[in-house]
Amino acid sequence: MAKENVIKNNLYKYSVSAMCKVLQLSRSTYYYEAKQKESENILEAPIMKIFKDSRSNYGARKIKIELEKEGYQVSGRKISRIMRASGLISKYLLHSLNLMLINVMNLKFLI
Incomplete structure (x- = not known):
């Protein structure tokens, strides 16, 4: 520079x-001038729409499937990159562990 x-x-x-x-x-x-790919600019709007329609649930994999239904040919990595640049983070649930198990066989445990 x-x-x-x-x-x-x-x-x-x-x-x-x-x-x-x-x-x-x-x-x-x-x-040399770094050229921003036009395809990323074109894809940003459909990705945002699909993400908002899914109530922020869809990640890159499901968005890829939806874009393919609409006729776009895009890789999951490009979708992830666009989502990261736009600040889109999908919501997901963490499975909780149930540590209290029922004593089905009526075993006596020494504590």
């Missing part, structure tokens, strides 16, 4: 290739 800022600030004085050589930065790195 700092090297790129130096190049941007001195564009009117020196050529980009000369500054890249001095700063030991490849020109492709300077010109």
Whole structure:
């Protein structure tokens, strides 16, 4: 980032290739712009709708099934990534353990 800022600030004085050589930065790195995938932007709205329709119960697996019914071809990882970025966390129940068991055989335990 700092090297790129130096190049941007001195564009009117020196050529980009000369500054890249001095700063030991490849020109492709300077010109590279990370492109956000449009498919993630397109999928965000349907994922939010399915999640809200399920009353925040559906996770990535069930959302994937619902999206496939609507005709989208998406991986579960991409859905998980979009859900994480949007802050969607599904509700789930933890099974409680019943520690008090009934003595069905009428055994006498020494305590």
